[in-house]
Amino acid sequence: MSIISKVLSLENPAFCGYVTYSSLLVLKMMIMPLLTVKQRRKFGVPISPEDCAIYNRKSLRLHEEVERIRRAHLNDLENIPIFFIAGAFYLLTNPSPRTALNLFRTYTIARYCHTFVYAVVVIPQPARAISWSIGFAITGYMLFRTIRHFKAF
């Protein structure tokens, strides 16, 4: 049996963990637009001219409580898709399932914390910097392991 069939297998706990934690990260990203809409309604901030009537406004404007959630969401877009890629590649290096699961778990917790301290209850720095850095470091580690393992330039 090839290494890839061994890795991409429902018997491989690292692979099942990858699918589970990546799903929880997609779930997190799906919560962001709901939070944004909630704040748009609360503060009356339409995103597009054709929405002004719904929000009882005459023109578009920015509001910090909406922008904050949009920044957190953009930060997700900058970080989570590259985790999906780096995590899948890292599985192909045949890591110990225990290490892999712990990395996926820690990454997921760090990203949930990042959103919480950024967009739900604002907690002073370095809370956001730390949670962001943990995710960044894990992605970087998985990437480093992948490049060292493949090196097919």
Place this chain on the structure above:
Amino acid sequence: MSIISKVLSLENPAFCGYVTYSSLLVLKMMIMPLLTVKQRRKFGVPISPEDCAIYNRKSLRLHEEVERIRRAHLNDLENIPIFFIAGAFYLLTNPSPRTALNLFRTYTIARYCHTFVYAVVVIPQPARAISWSIGFAITGYMLFRTIRHFKAF
């Protein structure tokens, strides 16, 4: 033969449908920068100072007809990559090919409609809200099925 080799197979119509419809969604995303450039040229809206000469402008400015397309594009970035992930994971739960194909098809149509009513011919709400919600609900359903199937926390 393992479930994964059965799923990731050119004989599996759900997998082939996933590839085809995901490709059509990538194609949709590739149309967005072309639309943006078209509007930038039409209304003379450079994105960066070094482009001002091309557009015969002295400084940067925003224009609603450009921002509209950028919002539609950003909405794609928020929604379509997580569909790629959720769709691939959903295939691993071994769904009926018929259901899977219908979900992929509906999602793709909903996203094309979303872009059309947002950025091509502006149609009053709730056109955009409905097309967005259909895509969101399909991603959510596939995610729910995946998490329930894997549960490898």
Place this chain on the structure above:
Amino acid sequence: MSIISKVLSLENPAFCGYVTYSSLLVLKMMIMPLLTVKQRRKFGVPISPEDCAIYNRKSLRLHEEVERIRRAHLNDLENIPIFFIAGAFYLLTNPSPRTALNLFRTYTIARYCHTFVYAVVVIPQPARAISWSIGFAITGYMLFRTIRHFKAF
């Protein structure tokens, strides 16, 4: 052996090249936030009110030298994730490893050039337009090959 097991194999140089070059693209995307933070520190531009104290500022503001890097980063988000998808699908069409590797290599170089001329040393147009177009054309070609090969509507 199925085509998919043949493609997704560590013996397939096209697959190993895909993993290697995609990793280099993830690496490129991971450099962007570091460049952004460097410019934020240099020009004193906080992104969120709770960061104002760190930057010794009373309120948020925009700065062209920060926005430039954010535009380059957003351009990555618009282009590189769809390359990951289109590249993976293209592998399933069983291309010649030599062609595939050259496409991945050229795409990666073009995207590194794009960031360089956009956000590191600003080089007048059409430098940025050309590097962007090369990446766009490669993604489009791989997508065209995929859709023609699968056609499972």
